[in-house]
Amino acid sequence: MIYLPSDYDQNGNLKLPWLFYLVLLLQARSWVLLLMAGASRQQGEALMSLFWPDRSTFLLSLLPGIPAVVAFLLAGYRQRWPQLWRAWYRLLIVLQLALVGWQAVLIWRSDEVSLAALLLLAADLFAAWWLLTNRRLRACFYGES
Numbered sequence: 001m002i003y004l005p006s007d008y009d010q011n012g013n014l015k016l017p018w019l020f021y022l023v024l025l026l027q028a029r030s031w032v033l034l035l036m037a038g039a040s041r042q043q044g045e046a047l048m049s050l051f052w053p054d055r056s057t058f059l060l061s062l063l064p065g066i067p068a069v070v071a072f073l074l075a076g077y078r079q080r081w082p083q084l085w086r087a088w089y090r091l092l093i094v095l096q097l098a099l100v101g102w103q104a105v106l107i108w109r110s111d112e113v114s115l116a117a118l119l120l121l122a123a124d125l126f127a128a129w130w131l132l133t134n135r136r137l138r139a140c141f142y143g144e145s
């Protein structure tokens with residue numbers, strides 16, 4: 001597949017799509033929410049209860065964000081550690097599919113389904129589809145040009 005010259009950086013490597021970084025933020029959403037709640041002291045409790053009504057699962061929800069944060073860091077070193085970078089792609093896909101399943105279970109077990117939970121499920125489904133089907137992203141991970 002041929003890409004535009006603007007799709008390459010100064011070293012001749014394909015640039016990661018901007019949507020990839022949004023998917024990483026979606027995977028690390030609990031960390032983002034925790035930072036936002038900590039920054040806004042007065043509205044922090046309301047923000048937490050909007051996105052995580054069940055507090056028992058919040059600490060568990062911080063775990064999927066760890067590989068996403070590591071992917072942010074690895075993105076700058078993908079030519080230095082190509083095998084780790086390729087393995088991380090598969091890990092991010094598995095992680096996203098697990099997030100889809102987990103969000104679906106949370107909705108299924110909930111007494112009252114919120115709009116925020118449905119929107120997160122839709123975003124997770126889109127992110128999983130995009131990670132699995134985007135050719136340019138796959139080329140960035142596997143070194144195809």
